[in-house]
Amino acid sequence: MTKLFFATDLHGSEVCWKKFLNAAKFYDADVLICGGDMTGKAIVPVVSENGHYSVVLGGERQTVTAEQVSDVEGNIRRKGYYPLRMSVERLHELDQNPAMRAECFQEVMLDGVERWMNMAAEKLRGTGIRCFVCPGNDDEMEVDEVVRRAELVELGEGRMVDVDGFSMISTGWSNPTPWNTHREDSEEKLAERIEAMAAKVPDQSRAIFNLHCPPFKSGLDEAPAIDADLKLLHGGRALRPVGSTAVRQAIERYQPLLSLHGHIHESKGATKIGKTLSINPGSAYEEGMLMGAIVQLDARKGIKSYQLVNG
């Protein structure tokens, strides 16, 4: 019996990453799978001036002493943002210069991923627990190299791996989004990307499709409708299926045992597409809450049980 713990869309929340690593022991899981979108969306400047640090968090400006600043930084990381100490001059420089800001973002994100990989090494060393990470559409391409170098974390993107006798294929690429993120493809190209891996799977009844983007119209892909200006329509009550048709077609065609998804945080759920159990555990990284799925795989029965948890 193999027990998987799957979580996704941590978006830079260090608390969620620490919980993810501890989930193996907490839920007696043998394998950890992080589904993508690990990196944060924002840098919060911690501005040094007159011997103090000032920071704006949640719309409120705080001024703290040098002794207190690390607590504030911890709080910022908890929410999935990157705290970055800087002078007033540096702040204005970044504000004025988009190229410099992009460079700064990348540096900070890669440092964050590197730190997470080191945490994983410390936590998992000697446990025998395997840990897979597959960067998602929000993660820059350079993240892959940092994960690839990690001591005890295996990169999932673009390959088939054996997980206790089950074959897992992974991709963090998604269909196009309104945000024009780092790993987006047309449905046709996404289908080719999945096909290249799926065709190699020897036994689909023992296959796991770890595809960041959920299947179209699966109930796992319902996001609030937005207009061209990215404003929510009807107070967010109007939901639209935004998943990938390529992902759906791959699942319908190959009928893997299990498919794991993320991408749409609001669309937590589990559903059957033919013989395939498809799961999106959702994400509440901003609360520091790790939403995940525990799946017990049986060599003979396939999926013995599954459970969505909030840890």
Add this chain to the structure above:
Amino acid sequence: MADTTMGTATRPALFLRNATGLVKAWSTFDAFVYSFWSINLITLGLYGMSYVYTVPDGQVLAGILLFGVLVTFLVITYAMLVSVMPRTGGDYAWQSRVLGGGPGFVLSITGWWFTLFLWAPIYANILVVQFFSPLAYTLRWDGVATFFTSQTGIFVSCLIVLAFVSIVVTMGMETYARIQKICFWIGLAGLAVVCGLLLFYSQSDFQAAFNREATSLFGAPANAYQGTIDAASKTFSGASFSTFTFGPLLLLLPWLAFYLLWPNWGATLYGEVRGAKDIRKPFWSMFAGLWVTVAMVAVVVLLINKTIGWNFYQSANAAYWNNLFAVQGAAAPPVPIWPYPVMFAGFLVDNHLFQALLIIVMGLWFFGWAGTLFLSSTRVIFAAAFDRVLPSWAANISAKRRVPYGSLVLMIVPSIVISAIYAYKPDFTSVFLDATAVLALTFFATVVAAIILPWRRKDLYDASPIAGYKIAGVPTISIVGVITGLFLLFMLYQWSFNPDNLYGTSLQKTPNSVIYFVATYVVAIAIYVAARIVRNRQGIDLSRIHHEIPVE
């Protein structure tokens, strides 16, 4: 790749990169509309206020204002909970995460699932008295009007409500949100017409108009205005708008709860949209929904007093309800239908087509609101199904039309049974009167969760935007929670133990109610225990769903 900065003109506070889900702020107005509908001043408000004749010394205007102040604490409590735990499924999720999985399931499912069955026939009754009956009488379709007062007519009305709700859910919330907005603006225009009529006509104009239409539409004898007061006087001592006594004022609160207790009805939905973590948005939407309604009710009440006459209006209510409930000595009023102030205002224009049109336009207050009957319930059922407490099919959604058929079946089938009981078994009336009380009990459990949240889920609280909100070192959420809790406890006490059975829900006088609600709690406990056993056999430990994974 584009990115942005956020902050003041002089200093950026945040550098954002382009990433999935970074949408712009949601509209507080949309959320306000939802809250405004939830405490629908026409549909629920006028219906609920037709019972306040039972507290003749209670000053309604003061009661409404006091209720508004007290419910503001409920609004703050819920806004803070949304801010701490958004996108989490409302009362069920808050209770299960703070109070524990079992108590959370039992307390929330009884309110949001089992008690919502009772609201279908209540909605149906409102549809009859505010739409079918007055419209049919105005159009001289007396047969239709009489049919909807029969047991079968009431049951048919229940089925119409359930069909409407099902169609709305099937159409999807996006379509319904559009319908709601249309209903909102046309309904407001209709209300302006009603208020204008009541403002510009005098009480003597109304008396003449009422007497004219009572004879014309209902065949009542001359001077039906005085006849109504006389009929009521057999069981009702009369009411004065200017009477002010504090004790009776408090006794009004459980009646006003029927419509003013629900500005937080959409709290589960607020939690699912971006920006809800900022407490100001859920707070202002609920607060504005509450206080705009309170202000409108105040205007309507003042206009009723001015033009219809407070003693007449309360006498008409007393005569209608006491006759319907067969109170000893009650006499039938000359106008045999529920006293609908909209219809009364329409009487001021001597034109039946105009009167019918006004009733239809004001009916949009019903149709814009009724579609959300089961919306929150389906969310709670989804959440329980995701937690594996309920079977996974309960969260099923059809692939083609996105219909949540699992949860709809769980809501509609029992609602049909309950509707039949409502229509054909008058002995169970008290069960339906308790519908507000059981939801208040669910809210009370959520408020208890809010009070202890800073200690029970310190991690979540400390990381939330409200962690810094303290009064004398005590978390504000706990303080406002205690005030809200006392307010809810007072009403729960009155509903359960009022010695005069004022609300028709006192436990010692309504054994059917007690049996029904004890049964719902027993069923909820049984479902949870059965789920624990079944899932345990499947290797699933339900107790760990909300257990926090250690960080270090």
